[in-house]
Amino acid sequence: MNLHGTAQIGQNHHLWIGGTDTVELAKKYGTPLYLYDVALIKNRARGFKKAFEEKGVGYQVAYASKAFSSIAIFQLIEQEGLSLDVVSGGELFTALQAEFPAERIHFHGNNKSPEELEFALSAGVGCIVVDNFFEISLLKTLSSKLNKKVNILIRLTPGIEAHTHDYIITGQEDSKFGFDLSNGQADKALKEVLDFEHFHVLGVHCHIGSQIFETEGFTLAIEKLFGHFKKWEENYNYFPNVVNLGGGFGIQYTSEDTPLAPEQYVTAMIEEVSRQMHRFEGKELPELWIEPGRSLVGDAGTTIYSIGSQKEIEGVRHYVSVDGGMTDNIRPALYQAKYEAYVANKMNEKPCQTVSIAGKCCESGDMLIWDIELPKLTDNDYLAVSCTGAYGYSMASNYNRIQRPAVVFVENGEEQLVVKRETYEDLIKNDLPLKSNVFV
Numbered sequence: 001m002n003l004h005g006t007a008q009i010g011q012n013h014h015l016w017i018g019g020t021d022t023v024e025l026a027k028k029y030g031t032p033l034y035l036y037d038v039a040l041i042k043n044r045a046r047g048f049k050k051a052f053e054e055k056g057v058g059y060q061v062a063y064a065s066k067a068f069s070s071i072a073i074f075q076l077i078e079q080e081g082l083s084l085d086v087v088s089g090g091e092l093f094t095a096l097q098a099e100f101p102a103e104r105i106h107f108h109g110n111n112k113s114p115e116e117l118e119f120a121l122s123a124g125v126g127c128i129v130v131d132n133f134f135e136i137s138l139l140k141t142l143s144s145k146l147n148k149k150v151n152i153l154i155r156l157t158p159g160i161e162a163h164t165h166d167y168i169i170t171g172q173e174d175s176k177f178g179f180d181l182s183n184g185q186a187d188k189a190l191k192e193v194l195d196f197e198h199f200h201v202l203g204v205h206c207h208i209g210s211q212i213f214e215t216e217g218f219t220l221a222i223e224k225l226f227g228h229f230k231k232w233e234e235n236y237n238y239f240p241n242v243v244n245l246g247g248g249f250g251i252q253y254t255s256e257d258t259p260l261a262p263e264q265y266v267t268a269m270i271e272e273v274s275r276q277m278h279r280f281e282g283k284e285l286p287e288l289w290i291e292p293g294r295s296l297v298g299d300a301g302t303t304i305y306s307i308g309s310q311k312e313i314e315g316v317r318h319y320v321s322v323d324g325g326m327t328d329n330i331r332p333a334l335y336q337a338k339y340e341a342y343v344a345n346k347m348n349e350k351p352c353q354t355v356s357i358a359g360k361c362c363e364s365g366d367m368l369i370w371d372i373e374l375p376k377l378t379d380n381d382y383l384a385v386s387c388t389g390a391y392g393y394s395m396a397s398n399y400n401r402i403q404r405p406a407v408v409f410v411e412n413g414e415e416q417l418v419v420k421r422e423t424y425e426d427l428i429k430n431d432l433p434l435k436s437n438v439f440v
């Protein structure tokens, strides 16, 4: 059993997180219920910051809000002094509603609409991460129209794709994001933005993948980027003030996963950038920015479900159904993602059977966990699935008209409801009935 953050087994044999009894919370707020361990989020945020501060390197740690966005998480991230990466008008709107300082918001995305860009410029976001030539031209028009100076980062694809333990070096990246370093796109983009009067080209951005357990992918990307900066220095007399190396730091969903501590990724990045700087005489180390999502909120989240029906097919499989599924956690269906789970009210009981945890959606692919060892289960039990804090709630849907669950933050024995459970009325609030005399 791999308990995360402040999770522990209470004297009543229940799972406790943040000094609160998860079973009591499930009874109070209903299930499924997302719980977030606030202390773990703070701890990770501080770990990333400390790693930069100890080395005296200028930095920004921007929370990749796609992992989980809500007003409360944005307030917490702001309290911790982090920046914020948003990728849509909706995420930006939520951040502004949370009174997140606009100048610490970075706006990403491969297809920002003119309305979204205008919204971002009017709000005064800290920078726009420019992704493609269409966006450059939109941004030129809008910044001129609004007479605004815009800080930009150029998103580059360095031809390194990292995933877990593997990384692939490609001559040319097949990605919908960013400007390719190797085929001249990146140089063309730099030329297009450098001398435009409303642009201030802060630097570059690259994101090489997700759930990464090694530092090599990052160091290879840095090597490639800085090799290219040499050409930029020679050809355009340009050297970036900011290098944003994206997110992708792994977490331990199951015992098969072996992530590094936040500071190990950051230290490796700083060391490689410092090594590369010998090529640039008289230049200062650029500011290093990162964008962790999953590693800030992933293992801080636990979903509590109520156990419902069970179906045993002799010699084949024992299905145990819960009252949620792909509507609150699409990752197993989408990516064959693996999770661990405990029986929150029977933490002292030994596993005695192999079961598979099924969601309640009308999809045979709606399975949360295949073949997990658990104690005997009844419909009075609560299943806690750990590490559901990233890309769970933010990817949740109303498939089968199932309401999205509530979200509760816990820390030091305190609990707070931060997102209400949807009601049936919420499900139909945008529906309009047919007019009486049409489509008859």
Ligand SMILES: Cc1ncc(COP(=O)(O)O)c(C=O)c1O
Pocket: 064, 067, 085, 108, 207, 209, 210, 211, 246, 247, 248, 249, 291, 292, 293, 294, 295, 390
């Ligand atoms: C540009 C960018 N930055 C940061 C992230 C966050 O990644 P992770 O949650 O794996 O840290 C992503 C994830 O897709 C991304 O696309």
